[in-house]
Amino acid sequence: MAKHMVKCPICNETFDANQEEYVMIGRRYAHLRCKQSAQEREE
Numbered sequence: 818m819a820k821h822m823v824k825c826p827i828c829n830e831t832f833d834a835n836q837e838e839y840v841m842i843g844r845r846y847a848h849l850r851c852k853q854s855a856q857e858r859e860e
């Protein structure tokens with residue numbers, strides 16, 4: 818599978834969207850774990 822390198826807007830790390838779980842935040846790809854931890858901080 819081709820790599821799909823994207824940058825997480827939460828931790829600012831580049832990752833391969835085909836290798837790691839991600840969520841869409843608007844038009845950006847973020848790590849699923851970053852999104853979940855960000856939500857925990859807000860609550």
Ligand SMILES: [Zn+2]
Pocket residue numbers: 825826827828829830847848851
């Ligand atoms: Zn991240």
